[in-house]
Amino acid sequence: DFRERAPEAATPALWQRNAEGRIIGGQNMTGGKAVAVPGEVAGLWHAFHAYGSGNVTWSDLIQPAIRLAEEGFVVTPTLHHDMAASYDAMVAYPEFGEIFLNERGLNYGVGEVIQNPDLGRTLRRIAEGGKDAFYMGDMARAMVESVNKYGGVFTLEDLASYEVRVLKPVAGTYRGYRVYSSPLPSSGGTHILQALNILENFDIQALGHNETETLHILSEAFQMAFADRARYMGDPNYVRVPAKGLLDKAYAARQAAQIRMDGRLTYAPVDPWAYESEQTTHFSIADIDGNVVGVTQTVNGIFGAKVAPKGCGFVLNNEMGDFSPHPASPNAIAPGKTPLSSMSPTILLKADGTPLLVAGSPGSTRIITTLIQIISNV
Numbered sequence: 001d002f003r004e005r006a007p008e009a010a011t012p013a014l015w016q017r018n019a020e021g022r023i024i025g026g027q028n029m030t031g032g033k034a035v036a037v038p039g040e041v042a043g044l045w046h047a048f049h050a051y052g053s054g055n056v057t058w059s060d061l062i063q064p065a066i067r068l069a070e071e072g073f074v075v076t077p078t079l080h081h082d083m084a085a086s087y088d089a090m091v092a093y094p095e096f097g098e099i100f101l102n103e104r105g106l107n108y109g110v111g112e113v114i115q116n117p118d119l120g121r122t123l124r125r126i127a128e129g130g131k132d133a134f135y136m137g138d139m140a141r142a143m144v145e146s147v148n149k150y151g152g153v154f155t156l157e158d159l160a161s162y163e164v165r166v167l168k169p170v171a172g173t174y175r176g177y178r179v180y181s182s183p184l185p186s187s188g189g190t191h192i193l194q195a196l197n198i199l200e201n202f203d204i205q206a207l208g209h210n211e212t213e214t215l216h217i218l219s220e221a222f223q224m225a226f227a228d229r230a231r232y233m234g235d236p237n238y239v240r241v242p243a244k245g246l247l248d249k250a251y252a253a254r255q256a257a258q259i260r261m262d263g264r265l266t267y268a269p270v271d272p273w274a275y276e277s278e279q280t281t282h283f284s285i286a287d288i289d290g291n292v293v294g295v296t297q298t299v300n301g302i303f304g305a306k307v308a309p310k311g312c313g314f315v316l317n318n319e320m321g322d323f324s325p326h327p328a329s330p331n332a333i334a335p336g337k338t339p340l341s342s343m344s345p346t347i348l349l350k351a352d353g354t355p356l357l358v359a360g361s362p363g364s365t366r367i368i369t370t371l372i373q374i375i376s377n378v
Contacts, residue, residue, distance in 0.1 A: 001165040001338075002043025003185065004036035004319040008335045009153035012327040014320070023325050030089065032152025034305040034318035036339065037162050038143075040297060045131040046164040051291075059127040066127065069313065070120035072113040080110045082302050095146060095308040096315060119313025135159045142309035147316065150307055172247055174348075174375060175200060177356060181346040181371075182296075183243075185235040188344025188368050190246050191225040195372045197252030198224065198259075204376060213261060218376075220259045222369050228272065234330030235338045241330070245272030280367070282345065282360035292358040294345030296367075342367045348375065 015027045027033045048058055075083075083090075083100050084107050090097035099116060101107065108114055125133045133139060140159045147154040169180040172193040179196065181189025198221040207214045232241055245251055254270045280298035298317075305318035322339035324331040331340040342365050348357040357378055361370040 001167050001183075001185070002039035002046070003338050003341060003343075004039050004317055005162070006320065006323070006333055006335060006337045006339070007037055007152070007154050007158045009155070010320070010333050010335055010337075012325075012333050014153070014333055015325055017325060021325070027151070028321040028323070028325065029301055029318050030306050032147040032150035032154070032305070032307060034320045035147045035152055035154070035307055035316045036319035037154075037158045038317060039162060039164065041126060041134040042131050042162055042164050046166075047295075050166075058130065062123050062127040066120050066123045069116045069123060072115035075108045075110055075112050075114060077110050080107065083107045086303050086306070089303070089306040093150070093306045093308065095310050096303065096306050099308055099313055099315070100303075116313045118311050122312050122314065135162060139309070139312060142312055143316065146307050146309040150305075152307075170243070170247060172197065176351055178349040178351070178353075179346065179375070180349070182341075182344050184233070184241060185237075185338040186341040186343045187229050187233040188342045188371070189346065190233075190243055191229055191368050192344055192346060192371050192375070194228065194246050194252060195221040195225045195368075196375060197247070197249050198256045199372075199376055200249070201253055201256035209377060216261065217259060218369075218373065220264075221255075222372070224255045225368065226365070227269065231269070232272065232330065233340055234332075235334075235340070238334050238337050239330040242272035248272070280343065280362035280364065282343075282362060284345075284358040284360060286355065286358060290355060292347055292355045294347060294358045294360045296343035296345050296360045296362075298343070298362075344368060344371050346371055346375070348378075 014033055016024045018024055045058070048061065086100075087107055090101055097105070099118070100114070122139065125139065136159070140156055143159065144154045144156055167183050170183045170189040170193055172179050174196040179193060181192055183189055199217065202217050204214055204217070207217075228246060232246070234241065236243070251270060251272055258268060280296060282294065282296040285293045299315065300318045300321060304315045307316045308314065309316070319339055320333070322341060323333045326332060343360070344367050345360040346358070347355065350356050357375070359371060359374055361367045361374075363370055
C-alpha cells in the first residue's frame with residue numbers, strides 16, 4: 001500500500017464550508033489543501049528491493065522515463081483536450097503552466113512534441129539517489145513550499161516519515177477460484193468479493209452474458225455493495241470496519257435473498273457486524289516464472305491539484321479530495337489517515353494455486369463494478 005496520506009496538520013476543519021455544508025472554492029480538489037503526502041516513489045522503491053530479480057538496476061528501470069521527458073513525447077488528442085480544459089489552472093498556477101504551456105503561453109497542439117527537462121532532472125536524481133532524493137533535501141523542500149504557497153499544511157517531516165505498508169490482501173473464492181484483492185483502506189477488493197459472493201447465489205451462466213436478468217442482478221448487487229461502502233468504509237487504523245462480515249458468504253446470501261427479479265430493489269440493510277468475529281491507471285504483468293503483479297496508481301483528478309513544485313517538472317495529487325468533508329463520516333480527515341479508495345488490483349488463482357487472471361482498472365468508483373463484471377464474465 002503506497003497510497004497517499006493526509007499530512008499531520010490536516011483535520012476535518014482543513015476545508016472551509018458554507019452554510020449549506022458545501023466546500024468553498026473547490027479547496028478539496030485544487031490548490032495546496034487538496035494535496036496528500038505522495039507515496040508512489042516509496043512504493044516502487046520498496047517493490048523493486050523486496051521483489052525485484054535479475055540484473056536490472058533501479059536506475060535501468062527509470063531510463064525510459066528519463067528519455068521520454070528529455071527527448072519529448074507527442075501530444076495525443078486526449079492529452080490536448082485535457083490540457084485545454086486545464087488552461088485557466090495553468091495560468092492561475094504558473095509552475096503548472098511552465099510544464100504544459102509552450103513558449104507563447106499557449107497549449108501545445110495535437111502532434112506537437114512536449115519536452116520536460118525539469119522532469120528529466122528529477123528522474124535522474126531519483127535514479128541516482130533512490131527514494132531519499134524525493135522525500136528529503138531540495139526536492140522535498142520544493143514540494144513543501146509549493147503546497148503551502150497555495151494554502152496547504154505540509155511539513156518536511158510529512159515527507160520524510162512516509163512509509164510503505166505491506167498488507168494482507170482480502171481473500172475469498174468465486175465459483176471454485178481463489179480471489180485476492182486490495183484490502184482497506186481501499187474499499188475496492190472488499191466490495192468486489194462481496195458482490196461476487198452475492199452473484200454466486202444465481203446461475204449467471206444460464207441467464208446469459210449481458211441479458212436483462214443478468215444486468216438486473218448485477219445492478220442490485222452493486223447497489224448493496226455501494227450502500228455498505230458509504231455506511232462502513234474508512235481507514236481501519238482510524239475507524240472500525242466490519243470487513244470480515246462484509247466478506248461472509250452467509251451475509252451475501254441474506255443480501256441476495258432480497259433481490260426480486262420482477263422489480264427494483266428497495267434495499268433493507270443487513271448488519272455485517274453480525275457476521276464479524278472481531279482518473280487513475282492500472283497495469284498488470286506476468287513473467288516467465290509465473291509471477292503476476294497488478295498495480296493501480298493515480299493522482300486522482302486530471303493534473304491532480306494543479307500544484308507543481310518549482311523546477312521539478314511534475315504535478316502533485318489532489319487525493320485529499322477522496323476524504324469526506326463531513327466530520328462524522330468514517331472517511332473524515334485525520335492526521336496521517338489514508339483516504340478511502342476504489343483501487344482494486346486483483347489476482348485470481350485456480351484451485352491448485354496457479355494463476356488464472358491478474359486484473360485492475362481505472363474509473364474511480366466504477367473500478368469496482370468493472371472488475372466484478374470482468375471476473376464474472378471470465
